[in-house]
Amino acid sequence: MEPRKTALIVAPRLSLRVGADLLLASETFQYTGSFKFRAASRVAGTVPHPRVLTASSGNFGQALAYACALAGKGCTVVMPATSAQVKIDAVRAFGGTVELIDTSQVSRAERVRQLAAADPEAYVASAYDDALVIEGNSSLGAELASLALDDVVAPVGGGGLTAGLVTGLRRAGSRARVVGAEPLLANDAARSLREGRVVANLREPQTLADGARTVSLGVRNWAVLQEGLAGIVEVPEDAIREAVRLLFGLANLKAEPTGALGLAALLCEPERFRGRRVCCVVSGGNVDPALYRELIA
Numbered sequence: 001m002e003p004r005k006t007a008l009i010v011a012p013r014l015s016l017r018v019g020a021d022l023l024l025a026s027e028t029f030q031y032t033g034s035f036k037f038r039a040a041s042r043v044a045g046t047v048p049h050p051r052v053l054t055a056s057s058g059n060f061g062q063a064l065a066y067a068c069a070l071a072g073k074g075c076t077v078v079m080p081a082t083s084a085q086v087k088i089d090a091v092r093a094f095g096g097t098v099e100l101i102d103t104s105q106v107s108r109a110e111r112v113r114q115l116a117a118a119d120p121e122a123y124v125a126s127a128y129d130d131a132l133v134i135e136g137n138s139s140l141g142a143e144l145a146s147l148a149l150d151d152v153v154a155p156v157g158g159g160g161l162t163a164g165l166v167t168g169l170r171r172a173g174s175r176a177r178v179v180g181a182e183p184l185l186a187n188d189a190a191r192s193l194r195e196g197r198v199v200a201n202l203r204e205p206q207t208l209a210d211g212a213r214t215v216s217l218g219v220r221n222w223a224v225l226q227e228g229l230a231g232i233v234e235v236p237e238d239a240i241r242e243a244v245r246l247l248f249g250l251a252n253l254k255a256e257p258t259g260a261l262g263l264a265a266l267l268c269e270p271e272r273f274r275g276r277r278v279c280c281v282v283s284g285g286n287v288d289p290a291l292y293r294e295l296i297a
Helices: 012-018 036-046 059-071 085-093 108-118 131-147 160-171 188-195 219-228 237-251 258-268 289-296
Strands: 007-010 021-026 051-055 074-080 097-101 122-124 151-155 177-183 231-235 277-282
Touching: 012 021, 012 237, 012 258, 021 131, 036 059, 036 131, 036 160, 051 059, 051 108, 059 074, 059 085, 074 085, 074 108, 085 097, 097 108, 108 122, 131 160, 131 219, 131 277, 151 160, 151 258, 160 177, 160 219, 177 188, 177 258, 188 219, 188 231, 231 258, 237 258, 237 289, 258 277
Parallel strands: 021 277, 051 074, 051 122, 074 097, 151 177, 151 277, 177 231
Antiparallel strands: 007 021
16 A cells, blocks of 8 residues: 655644744654554565564554555564553554563663564564665655755654655755754754764653654664754754644644654744745654643643
């Protein structure tokens, strides 16, 4: 199954709020509710292995579970016990097996390694540091390339989305700047750009934006982003909350906290984008109802 085209939303009230000509590219209507299906479908449809293993906060996990079900393959997803319940339930609903772990006791990567050692026929897919993942995500960049944009602003966790955007935009000849939006609590990518090398967090950061709770950028992503990103805006937690509320109130769009990072970046550094044609990628809309009620109250 091919990914859906992204939903392009003109948001005049948000444009007035941030002082830019703003367009939203919403992946909330993508299969499984986030951009991750672009990558997951590429992985499941390409590798010959009968089973696929991954680690995920939830969006890649549920996308991979669905893509593997379509391809007739098994799927196991290692998830932190603190993952959003809506995402855990979705992985299981799509036929995936969920391994919940305490990340203070064992890392996602270590648990995946343990499972892979016991199942040599399985393909181990990184949610971001995988050539197939970057290629799958590049389809979004290709879609946005024809829109005469000055900037594309997107969330940064492991770097799979932004690396895909850079790849797709450049391949299509677009000169739009790609700017990352990263939680201040999980600012390893911003620190990596400043230091010119991959810098890792000591532990999984507990930001509200659960899709950005990665320890570090992927090696393949870094190779693209070191030169391909125009910069990263480090977003405090309060700005993430405000962006979720504004997407609901001024654009009638439900976004998960990670999906609101792009708009939050514009709220934090409006001078960077003032008067420019900007597309914010709303990467997903999978959020627990109780948390969402709290955020938009």
